[in-house]
Amino acid sequence: MTIKAIDPPTLELHAAQLVDWLELAALFDPFRTARIDALAASLKQLAEEDEENIAEADRKVEQLIEGIENEIELREGHLGETYPYHLDDDAEELQLAENWDDAKYSFYLVCLVTSHVTGSPILKVPPVGGLLTRLRNEIFQILSTLAMAGLSGGPAITVGWPRKSGETIIELMRRAAANGAGFTVRNPPGEYIPPEEKDGGIDVMAWTNEITPPPSNLFYGQTASGNNWPGKPVSEHARVFESNYLQDIMTGNRGHATIIPFRVWDNRFWFAQNQFHRSVIDRLRLPPHAYNGLQRALSGIMVDEADRVGSVVEWLAEYRAAALA
Numbered sequence: 001m002t003i004k005a006i007d008p009p010t011l012e013l014h015a016a017q018l019v020d021w022l023e024l025a026a027l028f029d030p031f032r033t034a035r036i037d038a039l040a041a042s043l044k045q046l047a048e049e050d051e052e053n054i055a056e057a058d059r060k061v062e063q064l065i066e067g068i069e070n071e072i073e074l075r076e077g078h079l080g081e082t083y084p085y086h087l088d089d090d091a092e093e094l095q096l097a098e099n100w101d102d103a104k105y106s107f108y109l110v111c112l113v114t115s116h117v118t119g120s121p122i123l124k125v126p127p128v129g130g131l132l133t134r135l136r137n138e139i140f141q142i143l144s145t146l147a148m149a150g151l152s153g154g155p156a157i158t159v160g161w162p163r164k165s166g167e168t169i170i171e172l173m174r175r176a177a178a179n180g181a182g183f184t185v186r187n188p189p190g191e192y193i194p195p196e197e198k199d200g201g202i203d204v205m206a207w208t209n210e211i212t213p214p215p216s217n218l219f220y221g222q223t224a225s226g227n228n229w230p231g232k233p234v235s236e237h238a239r240v241f242e243s244n245y246l247q248d249i250m251t252g253n254r255g256h257a258t259i260i261p262f263r264v265w266d267n268r269f270w271f272a273q274n275q276f277h278r279s280v281i282d283r284l285r286l287p288p289h290a291y292n293g294l295q296r297a298l299s300g301i302m303v304d305e306a307d308r309v310g311s312v313v314e315w316l317a318e319y320r321a322a323a324l325a
Contacts, residue, residue, distance in 0.1 A: 003028045005125040005323040015067025016265040022094045032096035082287035107287035114261035125323045144223040144259040145305040149293030154209030158304040161198035182214030182250040190244035201237030214250030221257045233277045
């Protein structure tokens with residue numbers, strides 16, 4: 001299988017990366033299929049070239065294939081109905097859903113592509129130019145706002161700049177307060193805010209859905225679609241944001257989340273980053289949260305960006321077409 005949008009697989013790829021390779025291959029394949037047996041044959045040839053001992057080469061490949069099957073099973077378990085791929089009964093083919101451009105599948109596929117935008121050992125034709133700008137400034141913000149609504153089970157607002165609503169931070173916080181966020185708004189804001197501040201370092205706010213305030217929990221979220229995400233926790237931004245823009249906060253519980261498109265396979269790193277960021281919403285968590293957030297919006301809860309899910313689907317189709325051109 002030759003697809004010009006991706007590089008050939010190598011033995012240096014971790015099992016989770018090899019699953020990414022299969023998923024991208026299926027995304028770009030005209031029959032929406034990636035053959036695991038073909039991948040195994042390619043890896044076996046590379047291993048035999050790398051190893052003098054054929055038995056050792058075979059063992060390495062067997063371990064990789066076992067790791068691939070385990071990783072696919074893990075993704076299916078985490079993602080449920082939002083996972084757009086299916087492994088056949090013989091574990092020979094990974095098949096992309098026929099309706100892969102359905103909204104519930106697009107959440108995962110956008111994360112998959114986004115995680116390979118820079119420094120990827122797999123994706124040879126990442127989004128660039130206007131496609132990349134839209135991904136960074138618009139599409140991932142939509143996913144993140146929906147995901148925070150799904151996490152909280154309640155309303156969510158987009159704070160990050162640029163905001164399509166055109167609201168000032170004061171106007172935005174007043175709308176949040178009117179919808180049960182459990183605080184009043186400081187106006188004018190604190191005197192120490194930076195000049196021309198547009199979002200205070202906060203990308204999303206969400207809160208639990210209660211009949212009367214205060215909400216049980218108030219959440220702050222920060223989107224981080226680039227590889228430098230480990231150094232961008234939202235908690236300190238939230239502390240300064242509260243002191244400058246909010247007062248009479250009725251909720252004692254605060255939640256903090258960093259939303260990323262990546263699949264973090266190093267467990268020790270994953271646990272450490274969750275301690276540092278308070279919580280990390282990664283590629284295994286974002287799609288089902290976003291889909292739940294969309295359902296909340298359809299039930300009448302205020303969720304910013306829910307009316308722009310079509311933009312996510314359109315972007316994905318445009319990128320795929322550009323990658324195959």
